[in-house]
Amino acid sequence: MPSWIVEESILAPREKIEINYKGPNPFQLYKKMDSSYLQKTFEVGGTDVFERDFRWSADSDPHAFFIRVFVHRGFDKFTEAFFEILFQGAQPSDPTKDGNVKITIGGNLRTEFKLKSAFQQTPFYRGLLWIYIKFFYNNVRRSYLKICQELINLLVRDIRSWAGMPEVVYV
Numbered sequence: 001m002p003s004w005i006v007e008e009s010i011l012a013p014r015e016k017i018e019i020n021y022k023g024p025n026p027f028q029l030y031k032k033m034d035s036s037y038l039q040k041t042f043e044v045g046g047t048d049v050f051e052r053d054f055r056w057s058a059d060s061d062p063h064a065f066f067i068r069v070f071v072h073r074g075f076d077k078f079t080e081a082f083f084e085i086l087f088q089g090a091q092p093s094d095p096t097k098d099g100n101v102k103i104t105i106g107g108n109l110r111t112e113f114k115l116k117s118a119f120q121q122t123p124f125y126r127g128l129l130w131i132y133i134k135f136f137y138n139n140v141r142r143s144y145l146k147i148c149q150e151l152i153n154l155l156v157r158d159i160r161s162w163a164g165m166p167e168v169v170y171v
Contacts, residue, residue, distance in 0.1 A: 002121060004113040004129070006141075009106065010081065010148040016106035017156055021163045026101035027091040030067055032162050033155075038071055041158075042083065042151055048072040062090035062099050075144050078137075083107035083152070103159060105152055109145055111137075 009015055021029065038049045053068040071083040089101030113129060115121050160167060 002115045004115065004126075005110065006112075006133075007108055007110040008145075010083075010109055010145060010152065011106060016104050017152065019103040019105075019156065019159055019163075019165075020100070021089075021103070021165070022100045023098055023163070025091070025095040026089050026099040027065065028095075029101060029103065029159060029162055030065075030087045033069075033085070033159070038069070041154060042071050042073055044071060044073050048074075062092040062097075064090050073148075075147075076140075078113060079109065079111045079141060079144055081107055081109050081144070081148050083148075085155075105155060107148060107152065109141065109148060111141060 011017060035046065035049045038044070039046060042048075049069070049071050051067065051069050053066060055064075055066040057064040065087065067087040069085040069087075071085070072080065073083070074080045084104075084106050086104040087101055088104075089099060091099045113133075115125075119125055157167065
């Protein structure tokens with residue numbers, strides 16, 4: 001079925017935010033960001049938070065780990081956001097020893113207009129749809145984009161506070 005899809009990075013022109021932490025017990029940052037925290041912060045249900053990858057190397061010290069978490073948030077009939085949070089680092093067997101973790105946060109805002117019927121696939125309907133998007137729905141998408149950026153900023157602020165890092169002030 002044909003459709004019009006508009007997809008853009010939430011953090012454009014940057015693609016992702018990266019937080020590097022070196023200190024004791026870096027795996028604690030992942031543990032603090034559990035499913036209930038993400039559900040509460042992103043205002044989504046339990047089925048909208050899922051781990052795509054969880055890799056833990058038990059045969060080495062420090063233990064290397066790689067975790068990929070996705071959060072899906074729907075806004076309306078046409079638009080949804082996908083957030084991706086990556087944890088990659090090394091956790092020593094002794095939690096008081098220094099390890100490291102690199103946390104990468106990004107996401108995309110996706111709008112899809114499905115063109116199901118024969119009328120919806122005509123140039124006339126596509127022209128009307130373009131006018132609707134250009135003059136009305138674009139402002140709605142911008143507000144969704146701003147909400148997503150604020151959610152990511154809140155997540156980054158919380159991670160930095162958990163890690164004991166100073167807060168970044170944007171001027």
